[in-house]
Amino acid sequence: MTTLDVRTIPPVNRHPTIHDAFEELEAGETLTIVNDHEPKPLFYEFQAEVETFDADGYEVEHVEDGKFVAEFPKRQA
Known part of the structure; x- marks a missing residue:
């Protein structure tokens, strides 16, 4: 499992950084994202554009404010 904390990455660079990290995964692995908001737009983007994304396995947890x-x-x- 790879974890990527994108909270310190400028918003304009977040999605490209996440896509790059996801592409580096092996089949069956999971990319865990730590973000300052619920990444629903990213989920929809992956669902529409990334053939290898397993949308049924997507999970998100609101840990605390800003996380x-x-x-x-x-x-x-």
Whole structure:
């Protein structure tokens, strides 16, 4: 599992950074994102554009104010 805290990354660079990290995963692995808001727009973007994204395995938890932890699993090969 790879964890990426994007809270310190400028918003304009977040999605490209996340996409790059997801592409580096092996099939069956999960990218965990720590974000300052619920990443619903990112979820919809992945669902529409990333064929290897397992949308059924997506989970998000609101840990505290300003901290959301979301799991973006990559499909098994």
